[in-house]
Amino acid sequence: xxSTNKRTDxxxxxxxxxxxxxxxxxxxxxxxxxxxxxxxxxxxDYAPLCTVVSTDLLVEGIxxxxxxxxxxxxxxxxxxxxxxxxYAMNATPKHITVSIAISNRYSVExxxxxxxxxxxxxxxxxxxxxxxxxxxxxKGMTISVTAIGQAEKSQLVYRNGxxxxxxxxxxxxxxxxYLGLQILxxxxxxxxxxxxxxxxxxxxxxxxxxxxxxxARKDVIEALRRVGVKPTSMIDISDGLASELFHICRxxxxxxxxxxxxxxxxxxAQLMALQFKLDPITxxxxxGEDYELLFTIAPSDAEKLKYLPEIYIAGExxxxxxxxxxxxxxxxxHELKAQGWQHF
Amino acid sequence: xxSTNKRTDxxxxxxxxxxxxxxxxxxxxxxxxxxxxxxxxxxxDYAPLCTVVSTDLLVEGIxxxxxxxxxxxxxxxxxxxxxxxxYAMNATPKHITVSIAISNRYSVExxxxxxxxxxxxxxxxxxxxxxxxxxxxxKGMTISVTAIGQAEKSQLVYRNGxxxxxxxxxxxxxxxxYLGLQILxxxxxxxxxxxxxxxxxxxxxxxxxxxxxxxARKDVIEALRRVGVKPTSMIDISDGLASELFHICRxxxxxxxxxxxxxxxxxxAQLMALQFKLDPITxxxxxGEDYELLFTIAPSDAEKLKYLPEIYIAGExxxxxxxxxxxxxxxxxHELKAQGWQHF
Numbered sequence: 001x002x003s004t005n006k007r008t009d010x011x012x013x014x015x016x017x018x019x020x021x022x023x024x025x026x027x028x029x030x031x032x033x034x035x036x037x038x039x040x041x042x043x044x045d046y047a048p049l050c051t052v053v054s055t056d057l058l059v060e061g062i063x064x065x066x067x068x069x070x071x072x073x074x075x076x077x078x079x080x081x082x083x084x085x086x087y088a089m090n091a092t093p094k095h096i097t098v099s100i101a102i103s104n105r106y107s108v109e110x111x112x113x114x115x116x117x118x119x120x121x122x123x124x125x126x127x128x129x130x131x132x133x134x135x136x137x138x139k140g141m142t143i144s145v146t147a148i149g150q151a152e153k154s155q156l157v158y159r160n161g162x163x164x165x166x167x168x169x170x171x172x173x174x175x176x177x178y179l180g181l182q183i184l185x186x187x188x189x190x191x192x193x194x195x196x197x198x199x200x201x202x203x204x205x206x207x208x209x210x211x212x213x214x215x216a217r218k219d220v221i222e223a224l225r226r227v228g229v230k231p232t233s234m235i236d237i238s239d240g241l242a243s244e245l246f247h248i249c250r251x252x253x254x255x256x257x258x259x260x261x262x263x264x265x266x267x268x269a270q271l272m273a274l275q276f277k278l279d280p281i282t283x284x285x286x287x288g289e290d291y292e293l294l295f296t297i298a299p300s301d302a303e304k305l306k307y308l309p310e311i312y313i314a315g316e317x318x319x320x321x322x323x324x325x326x327x328x329x330x331x332x333x334h335e336l337k338a339q340g341w342q343h344f
Numbered sequence: 345x346x347s348t349n350k351r352t353d354x355x356x357x358x359x360x361x362x363x364x365x366x367x368x369x370x371x372x373x374x375x376x377x378x379x380x381x382x383x384x385x386x387x388x389d390y391a392p393l394c395t396v397v398s399t400d401l402l403v404e405g406i407x408x409x410x411x412x413x414x415x416x417x418x419x420x421x422x423x424x425x426x427x428x429x430x431y432a433m434n435a436t437p438k439h440i441t442v443s444i445a446i447s448n449r450y451s452v453e454x455x456x457x458x459x460x461x462x463x464x465x466x467x468x469x470x471x472x473x474x475x476x477x478x479x480x481x482x483k484g485m486t487i488s489v490t491a492i493g494q495a496e497k498s499q500l501v502y503r504n505g506x507x508x509x510x511x512x513x514x515x516x517x518x519x520x521x522y523l524g525l526q527i528l529x530x531x532x533x534x535x536x537x538x539x540x541x542x543x544x545x546x547x548x549x550x551x552x553x554x555x556x557x558x559x560a561r562k563d564v565i566e567a568l569r570r571v572g573v574k575p576t577s578m579i580d581i582s583d584g585l586a587s588e589l590f591h592i593c594r595x596x597x598x599x600x601x602x603x604x605x606x607x608x609x610x611x612x613a614q615l616m617a618l619q620f621k622l623d624p625i626t627x628x629x630x631x632g633e634d635y636e637l638l639f640t641i642a643p644s645d646a647e648k649l650k651y652l653p654e655i656y657i658a659g660e661x662x663x664x665x666x667x668x669x670x671x672x673x674x675x676x677x678h679e680l681k682a683q684g685w686q687h688f
Contacts, residue, residue, distance in 0.1 A: 008452035010480075019478050021452065022459045028472040030438050035474075042474035044439060046390050046494070055475060055490060057443040061482040094374050095388060099401040099488055108352035108365065115366045128372040130379075130386035131399060134363050136354075137486070138405040144443055144488035146399060148388070 075117025091151035178287020180211030262314025419461025435495035522631020524555030606658025
């Protein structure tokens with residue numbers, strides 16, 4: 001298959017380095033391409049408005065396990081993860097395409113469930129399903145969603161706009177989706193060993209819901225607009241807080257001090273982390289799929305956020321020479337490690 | 345997995361009926377959605393220009409076989425099949441996103457080959473690669489490409505604009521890509537039985553090239569613009585001529601008389617069809633992946649096409665009560681059957 005004898009394992013690079021490596025030779029020729037690869041979404045300057053495009057691939061056995069994922073939730077989530085990227089640009093999602101490859105072990109009724117979830121998400125986020133492709137696959141299911149949104153050019157928020165002195169803000173709570181996944185995986189193992197044992201998941205309802213049916217923070221984007229705050233940088237938290245903060249710092253050429261005290265963690269997630277003998281802050285830093293927003297604001301805007309729910313200030317952007325650091329609850333300061341989801 | 349006991353096989357519906365079935369409940373809420381599901385591409389009215397969006401999923405083992413498909417050609421083709429859909433709307437492709445799911449049996453060098461092909465196609469069709477997603481898969485490779493283009497609203501050509509009396513036009517030649525695939529499949533079988541026997545494919549260079557490295561008819565779209573002809577309807581020929589003509593007739597609510605004499609078939613394809621004991625016209629009608637254009641024009645425009653190369657007039661649009669018919673070289677008239685590529 002290779003034209004040379006050299007063989008470099010894809011695992012050796014990691015997802016982001018691999019994308020960089022494969023696409024660095026591509027130059028943009030259209031003046032309308034104002035942001036290509038490297039943010040939550042691409043931005044096309046189709047005056048008077050900009051068009052914002054984001055795409056994701058969900059693969060069975062990698063991103064979802066149908067042993068415990070209801071198809072309706074899967075359909076819903078596949079839309080949410082994409083509109084979340086559009087919101088992270090401070091844009092409004094308008095349209096999506098959905099393509100599916102499925103093996104013929106799926107019935108029409110199973111696909112109806114999947115599309116019922118897609119439909120519910122389209123209604124919730126007010127997006128039109130405008131196209132797609134449906135084809136067979138030798139094995140398993142792959143879902144590809146592209147979301148298209150719009151924004152005024154002046155309203156767009158990129159990853160590269162953070163300035164030293166800016167405050168780091170986090171929405172909702174973090175780590176719960178990761179812990180929900182740990183529970184589902186554990187129950188799957190128990191089921192495999194003792195078929196017939198019905199799990200009682202009532203007490204973990206919140207964190208399992210965060211894994212199976214996440215929501216995008218449309219409400220936060222709307223609230224920020226209402227109070228007249230435009231973040232200086234923003235990213236959605238799909239790979240874990242640490243990894244996303246590194247993206248912002250690298251692209252903005254800054255350092256950061258993140259305060260453990262300010263990182264929001266749900267009480268149910270706190271409890272479950274301890275049951276799993278995990279540190280809750282590690283789940284928040286390295287777990288993924290919460291689809292919350294990480295953004296930075298000018299300090300002068302802090303007052304305006306005061307009465308907005310579910311937005312937490314969790315540190316400060318620093319000059320680049322400080323690096324990216326975590327201040328623990330005990331007051332110690334550590335170098336932060338980026339350990340997001342790695343699919344390779 | 346199903347919420348009910350009913351189980352309908354996905355094979356029982358066919359791709360187009362399945363898409364209809366799954367998406368008929370989706371209503372569009374944005375006035376900008378002027379064409380959703382059901383044409384070569386969706387159209388978004390982002391004034392002053394319209395944005396045209398098309399997406400395709402290519403799955404290993406279904407759409408391509410890496411036993412005989414060089415990765416560079418595969419990358420090229422994955423872009424071509426999408427820009428072809430944009431041209432079929434009489435629009436100009438501008439941007440693409442490319443997402444890939446791959447198992448870790450692929451090396452970085454293999455992906456470099458794939459991206460070299462994508463790069464070559466971006467240069468040829470003048471499109472910017474603006475994003476995508478790269479992830480792992482448990483097995484095989486899946487490529488998802490979304491192409492985005494632009495056109496003035498008045499210049500867009502849909503499948504539903506054909507009128508009785510319009511002339512049916514076909515570009516290039518048909519059936520060769522299908523025959524190229526037959527040769528490659530045959531050589532694969534021979535190789536499996538007698539490893540070491542090197543195939544001599546020199547004499548089939550043209551038709552194998554049509555399968556492995558098709559081109560989109562950018563040149564035809566530009567030529568039509570130059571001579572001032574706007575087709576009344578248009579579709580790209582990805583599933584076979586018969587299937588595409590049925591799409592136009594059904595959406596335009598017309599019948600058609602297709603003349604075998606007017607259907608362009610390359611001499612090499614003629615010859616190879618006979619070697620395979622196939623009727624060349626059947627290969628043109630039912631083979632797929634030629635990525636030529638099928639379009640209709642007002643009879644008054646026929647004169648303007650006279651000096652354009654590779655555009656062939658092959659029949660006439662009729663009133664709907666005539667159905668869709670084929671007039672053979674011998675003068676017999678048959679009901680045309682739609683037997684395009686069916687992936688289910």
